[in-house]
Amino acid sequence: MARFAGARGWVPATSGNFSVRMDEKRAALTATGANKAALDEAGVIEAEIAGAKHPRASAEAPLHLRRYAAAPEIGAISHMHSMAATVLSRRHAQAGFLRLEGWELLKAFSGVTTHETALDIPIVPNDQDTERLASLVEEKLAAAAPVHGYLIAGHGLYVWGRTAADTIRHMEAFDFLLTAQLHEEGAR
Ligand SMILES: [Zn+2]
Structure with missing residues (x-):
């Protein structure tokens, strides 16, 4: 997931983070500062879903771990700063949601x-307080x-x-749909 996003320019300047559920108590998470485009084993930590904070956990770890705790069916989570997501998240922030409607690729979800x-x-x-943001x-x-996802205003997906x-x-469906939406709305 990390290399896929890295190859597409969705995690610029070591941003973004990725995780997979290991079991009901643990998840493998990308460590803070890891280069996601060239992720290797050293860039991955094992974190308790409901335990103490791992010393190399990224600031956004709670946004992954609280999802796993809330939704047992989730097996993997990606966070990216793709361009269309970042622009549209700010444009539609006041509405509190972005409607994606009528596109064939919605069927990828x-x-x-x-x-x-x-x-x-x-x-x-x-919000830089990611515990509060996760709540x-x-x-x-x-x-x-x-x-299958949400936007953080001016930040990403x-x-x-x-x-x-x-x-x-x-990830690919969201990026395609958000890019289509951005083209359709045009520059403002
Ligand atoms: Zn981020």
């Missing part, structure tokens, strides 16, 4: 079977229709799936 679908992707305000995200997702392969498909 697990559970979606027709382009005649409207997905409201939640947007939360950015807000979980509150918002609990109240929203099921989705979180995406997940049952497996790493599902998550990669969702």
Whole structure:
């Protein structure tokens, strides 16, 4: 997932982070500062989903771990700073969501079977206190229709799936759909 995102320019300047669930208690997470485009074993840590903070955990680790705790079906999570996600997250921040509707590629998301679908992707305000941000995200997702990701305003995108392969498909679908949306809206 990290190399896939790195090769596409979605995690510039060592940004972004990635994780996979190991079991119900642990997740493998990219360490702080790791170069995601050339990720190797040294750039990965083993973190407790509900335990003490790992010393090499990135600041955004709570945004991964709280998702795993809240949704047992999630097996992998990606966080990226792709251009379309970052621009649209800020443009639509006030509405609190971005609607993706009528695109054929919506069918790339697990559970979606027709382009005649409207997905409201939640947007939360950015916050450097990531524990507080994770609480807000979980509150918002609990109240929203099921989705495979959300946006942080002026920051980027979180995406997940049952497996790493599902998550990669969702990453690619989100980037395509958000880029299409950005083109359609035009520059403002
Ligand atoms: Zn980030």
